[in-house]
Amino acid sequence: MNYEPVIGLEVHAQLLTDSKIFCGCSTRFGAEPNANTCPVCIGLPGVLPVLNRKVVEFALRAGLATHCEITRASRLARKNYFYPDLPKGYQISQYELPICEHGYIDIEVSGATKRVRLTRIHMEEDAGKNIHDQHGDSSLVDLNRAGVPLLEIVSEPDLRSADEAVSYLKTLRAIVQFLGVCDGNMEEGSFRCDANVSVRPAGSDRLGTKIEIKNLNSFKAIEKAIAFEIERQSDVLSGGGQLVQETRLWDEHREETRSMRSKESAHDYRYFPDPDLLPLVINADWIAEVRAGLPELPAARKARFMQGYQLPAYEAELLTSRKDIADYFEEAVTAHANAKAVANWIVGDLFRVLKEQKLDEEFYIDRWPVAAERLGELVRLIDQGKISGKIAKTVFAEMLSSGKSPQQIVSDKGLEQVSDRSSIEIEIDRVLAANGKQVEQYKSGNDKIFGYLVGQVMKATGGKANPQTVNNLLRAKLQ
Ligand SMILES: [Zn+2]
Numbered sequence: 001m002n003y004e005p006v007i008g009l010e011v012h013a014q015l016l017t018d019s020k021i022f023c024g025c026s027t028r029f030g031a032e033p034n035a036n037t038c039p040v041c042i043g044l045p046g047v048l049p050v051l052n053r054k055v056v057e058f059a060l061r062a063g064l065a066t067h068c069e070i071t072r073a074s075r076l077a078r079k080n081y082f083y084p085d086l087p088k089g090y091q092i093s094q095y096e097l098p099i100c101e102h103g104y105i106d107i108e109v110s111g112a113t114k115r116v117r118l119t120r121i122h123m124e125e126d127a128g129k130n131i132h133d134q135h136g137d138s139s140l141v142d143l144n145r146a147g148v149p150l151l152e153i154v155s156e157p158d159l160r161s162a163d164e165a166v167s168y169l170k171t172l173r174a175i176v177q178f179l180g181v182c183d184g185n186m187e188e189g190s191f192r193c194d195a196n197v198s199v200r201p202a203g204s205d206r207l208g209t210k211i212e213i214k215n216l217n218s219f220k221a222i223e224k225a226i227a228f229e230i231e232r233q234s235d236v237l238s239g240g241g242q243l244v245q246e247t248r249l250w251d252e253h254r255e256e257t258r259s260m261r262s263k264e265s266a267h268d269y270r271y272f273p274d275p276d277l278l279p280l281v282i283n284a285d286w287i288a289e290v291r292a293g294l295p296e297l298p299a300a301r302k303a304r305f306m307q308g309y310q311l312p313a314y315e316a317e318l319l320t321s322r323k324d325i326a327d328y329f330e331e332a333v334t335a336h337a338n339a340k341a342v343a344n345w346i347v348g349d350l351f352r353v354l355k356e357q358k359l360d361e362e363f364y365i366d367r368w369p370v371a372a373e374r375l376g377e378l379v380r381l382i383d384q385g386k387i388s389g390k391i392a393k394t395v396f397a398e399m400l401s402s403g404k405s406p407q408q409i410v411s412d413k414g415l416e417q418v419s420d421r422s423s424i425e426i427e428i429d430r431v432l433a434a435n436g437k438q439v440e441q442y443k444s445g446n447d448k449i450f451g452y453l454v455g456q457v458m459k460a461t462g463g464k465a466n467p468q469t470v471n472n473l474l475r476a477k478l479q
Helices: 053-065 162-179 219-238 284-292 298-308 313-319 323-335 339-356 372-383 389-402 406-413 421-434 436-443 448-460 467-477
Strands: 003-014 077-080 090-093 100-109 112-125 129-135 138-142 149-155 191-201 211-216 246-251 256-262
Touching: 003 162, 003 219, 053 100, 053 112, 053 149, 053 162, 053 284, 090 112, 100 162, 112 162, 149 162, 162 191, 162 219, 162 298, 162 323, 191 219, 211 219, 211 256, 219 246, 219 256, 298 313, 298 323, 313 323, 313 339, 323 339, 323 372, 339 372, 339 389, 372 389, 372 406, 389 406, 421 436, 421 448, 421 467, 436 448, 448 467
Parallel strands: 211 246
Antiparallel strands: 003 149, 003 191, 077 090, 100 112, 112 149, 129 138, 191 211, 246 256
16 A cells, blocks of 8 residues: 655744843853853742743744734743753743744745645743763753743644655745744754654545654754654554554664654643743734844745846755855855856855765854855956866865965966967967877868867866867867
8 A cells, every 4th residue: 555644843943032031041052061040941949930022023023924823912831741951840832822823834845836834833941951971870961951942833744755844844944044033053953853754545634643753953864764754654554553653763873763752642741821921912013013024035035036146946946045055145246246157156066065074054154165255256267267167166176275265376376267379379289280180080071079179279278278269269270
């Protein structure tokens, strides 16, 4: 039997606020363990949480950008469970009455647009972090992350493959990045995802048993874990077995999911409204103000790249897949206004290098090997005829290793293109004298030989001759 996967995703996006959701502690990543803590976020008795207004504003931004309805009076709730990294014994989250509901995101799947519905977006606080295997046989707890604000963005089970899931996540990540509410850094855990995966006989409209895969934090892990689960579940069902609702973890080394615990239901958490926090009332003026202040979003920027810079859809899509890349592109184009060529260098050569250096999933554009302005400068040298496209590849490689500017490299290494007719003519005469047989063949009608002779002249000039000049002069000489 053929099985059809049904996938829904829960994304946790860490918000780019300076302070935590219910206290004034810093949210900075990488501080000394437990440095960013206070009685509120570590849950000492008798303290009162105060909701960070910026968190609400960010939630509104995310909700409006994804076509959600905004709940005018939403509520914060306690989600009760016991865990060492959650000293209060409950997490403040939203349950009934989340701040945003019923939105959608359009994604591109093999050339077509697919609409993925959002169930809800709600605000919550993060828990701390347990550290094992570092200190003999004891475990350590770091509460710097406790109380850091998150948006949980929950999709309907509208996704049908691992590819669609990845496309959805990339689109969502671009949106929160463009909104400035989350940096999207998966490596540092500020954009992470749980996947709910089930399979059902193809064509059925009933849902199968839902398995949750927790804490996926790279696109590769997401893709592999979902693909693994689809196959595992299909195998179990084909073999006549039954699936139980459970939570599984992705084991990166063994490339398989394994069972973590049987899945809790909402009633296991005994959710109830947090008595320390008043219902959150959002007035229409605030919504209108946030809506008016929304920045240009990825889809709009893609359309602008296609119209304004005459880029094909494919390139425009890649360049707007992340805000930092889109900004990089526009900065390079500001340095030299040849958008098509700049786009080709980014999508081709630069992306290849980022992949090789494993920088493609990072968000530190300042760690990228070539500054945007320098890339623009490189393209300018080509357009001015100072270097050939081929020499430009050499210059680019040198930019990576030395960090020098393209003009500097061209001057230092004497790579300037030779357009001077007389010196090219000298090389052509030499090549023709040394290739008498080929010249004969060309004259007796073998046109292919022409390319060979051009190649010989280019080689003789170390690739520096202007190819157009070589072509013209050679053709004249052979007549
Ligand atoms: Zn605090």
